[in-house]
Amino acid sequence: MAGSLHLFRGRNCVTPGAPQDAARETPCASPGDPPRVRHQRFMLRLLKHPGPPADKRADCPAMSEIRASRPLSVRSQAARKLVRRAVRAALCTALPGLGPGSRAVADPDADPLAGAPFGSLVTLATDQTGAPVLLLSRLAEHTRNLTADPRAALLVIDSDTVHANPQEDARVTLLGRIAPDPDPALRRRFLARHPYAEMYAGFADFAMHRMTVTRAHVVGGFGVAGWIEDPETLLVPSDIATALDAAEEAACAHLTRTRAGDLTRIAGPGAWRVVALDADGLDVVPDGPPDSGPALRLAFAQPVASVEDADAALIALVAEDP
Amino acid sequence: MAGSLHLFRGRNCVTPGAPQDAARETPCASPGDPPRVRHQRFMLRLLKHPGPPADKRADCPAMSEIRASRPLSVRSQAARKLVRRAVRAALCTALPGLGPGSRAVADPDADPLAGAPFGSLVTLATDQTGAPVLLLSRLAEHTRNLTADPRAALLVIDSDTVHANPQEDARVTLLGRIAPDPDPALRRRFLARHPYAEMYAGFADFAMHRMTVTRAHVVGGFGVAGWIEDPETLLVPSDIATALDAAEEAACAHLTRTRAGDLTRIAGPGAWRVVALDADGLDVVPDGPPDSGPALRLAFAQPVASVEDADAALIALVAEDP
Incomplete structure (x- = not known):
């Protein structure tokens, strides 16, 4: 992943699990700094900083929901x-x-x-x-x-x-x-x-x-x-995508049937039907007459590579959001 | 105003006060029609209908808040x-x-x-x-x-x-x-x-x-x-804009002082400060320490041409939204 990362606001810039020296190489603005100081730091980084070397890259989380260190860059995940x-x-x-x-x-x-x-x-x-x-x-x-x-x-x-x-x-x-x-x-x-x-x-x-x-x-x-700059980091590898595509319809029916209680705990009261499944999550709609709004997205904590992984990831969501 | 108006969904297509024959010249899809019939009507209009002659134009309200016939086209108003x-x-x-x-x-x-x-x-x-x-x-x-x-x-x-x-x-x-x-x-x-x-x-x-x-x-x-296609219909005439620009700051202070009760009735509980005024409405913020969000927009029912008109339009909003 090329390109530089620009920081302005004080955020937690240490990717959990990343080496601390990498974090030191990409100093973040401190929330306690006056706005002008933080902005100057931002400008300095924007104009001059090439970013840390790839082997030491510890991308700062761009969004708060990114919690764990993963093979993909935090920016691509987000x-x-x-x-x-x-x-x-x-x-x-x-x-x-x-x-x-x-x-x-x-x-x-x-x-x-x-x-x-x-x-x-x-x-x-x-x-x-x-x-x-x-x-x-x-x-x-x-x-x-x-x-x-x-x-x-x-x-x-x-x-x-x-x-x-x-x-x-x-x-x-x-x-x-x-x-x-x-x-x-x-x-x-x-x-x-x-x-x-x-x-x-x-x-x-x-x-x-x-x-x-x-x-x-x-x-x-x-x-x-x-x-x-590398679109591959945004996409699911094609072999996994092909396998999930072939299994999707049966897997949706299976999860709807076997995980009814879990779906209610995650998505809310009532019965839910799984209508789409991919490496990153599920789409669910209320079971019954067609709903008038878009499906609800349930995002897995981490990308999965198989229907079995998806089942486990769904159960993990229940534990995460009791 | 050039361009044609395309209708698909059944809406109230008669601009109040517009001649009925103009409305007949731009037939609307009926809400009772099957979707395919309504869509065919839409396509037909899109591809063939030149729109009514300018002197008989009765634009169909694009948005429900457009209630009254006005000099500007309904589309420009919206x-x-x-x-x-x-x-x-x-x-x-x-x-x-x-x-x-x-x-x-x-x-x-x-x-x-x-x-x-x-x-x-x-x-x-x-x-x-x-x-x-x-x-x-x-x-x-x-x-x-x-x-x-x-x-x-x-x-x-x-x-x-x-x-x-x-x-x-x-x-x-x-x-x-x-x-x-x-x-x-x-x-x-x-x-x-x-x-x-x-x-x-x-x-x-x-x-x-x-x-x-x-x-x-x-x-x-x-x-x-x-x-x-005529951007003038989106804009306030320059003489009115110039006059309101010169009067804006004093008018905001005046309305804040003299219309406190009315502002509370329209914008909600608490004291409000008028921070901007133009021909189409007011921007207000809660009075007190700086608010963290954008100002609230109070739109006049019709464009005004002077600060006196703006005062009257503000009072009219109270009557409209008791």
Whole structure:
């Protein structure tokens, strides 16, 4: 993972289990420092610090829920967790300008809209690897934009924690390309997360799309920011993803049947149905008539590699949140 | 106002006071129709309907809070209201690519990041005309992007109404250019809305920026979308804005002093201080030690043209919300 990590606010910067000398190499601003001092430190790091050497890297936790040392960088973990549980995102695309095929000659002087940024609201899910999955209508502005230039950004903001200053909210921007993808697993996982979309998912102008992520920018709060330049760290290894994809439907039914009590303890009163399962967690909906809202995400404490691991991770969630 | 209005869901499409024949010219989907029928109507309108002639235009309310017929189009009113009360937005910018000045030769084949969309979270306020005002650090990715290409989009999502399907949320995308602006009124209005930003607003790398809006795209909910191509309809006329700018600080103090009871009735228990005033409403904060959150927006039912009008509009809010 390249890129540097920038610190402004005083946070716990020691990754548990990381060598203390690595932590000393990336001194954090102290909460007791006056704001100007902390900001100067932040600027200094931003402008000059190359970051610790890879073998000593002890990334500072960008978000408070990152508690344990893991093989993946804390920044990648945080980004993955945010994207996995997101139900909505801001999609950034480039307007094609006034004429067809104008991207190739995107010239703002000739056409002020050629290549100009556009933003829209989308709902999202993820495929087994963690790549974003969207249901888009070809009649929508953003889909027309993507047809001319598939390059896009998805901004996901942590909606679980509300801060007085919205700049404190954790968020991740995924950069990559978005294209239609007929893989039936995408539709299944999207509709598991967004059951109300069944109403229009079959219309002729709608199609499933997948984002191929090339890099990501993570902001853990005010002044805590950094790039993830290796998209692999955001994704589940393909052999694990393939195995979980094949097992997903049966595993959902099995967990719904055998873990009813555990699901109630974690997700809340009533009966719950597991509708999606991946290496990072489960999607559950209230059992009964179709619910009007998105599925609830239950995130595992650590990524799992098999259905058996998922079962154990679910039980671990009960112990964690009694 | 050019562009067509697209309807999908059954909504009240008659602007009160508008001629009924205009309403008949833009038939709405009926809530009783099966989804496929409603969607076909939506597609038909989207692809073929030029919209009613300007003199008979009766725009369908994009948002439920639009209740009365007014000189401005309902779509512009809705967009203005959303932007005025927004405390945060998604900022869409274009990455400059790998080299300086690469925008001019934005060639995705040579540099896959040249001109690629980027998305980030910003906090915002508005100037007296309604143009978005941002406090940006030159160290942030989005500011570097804007330096290379000032074209940007701001996506504002209605946070006051929560829908089961996020696609139902009203939102507006403002398109335009963002540049630094030293006008002291911008800083004053931004800090009135975001008092916690006082801590870092004076740092050397931060500067106030203003967006010059060139067009906007409004989505009132699923399938209800349209362009606003005349940015003037989103803004307060400059003579009114200039007069209110000159009167703002004294008027805020006056309303705080003379309308304490009314403010409590509208904004909630406790004493409130008016910290900003414009043609579309007021920003108020709890009186006392600095509050940790953004100011609360009190929107007038209709735009006002003077401080006297603002006083009357505030009293009208009490009658409306007893």
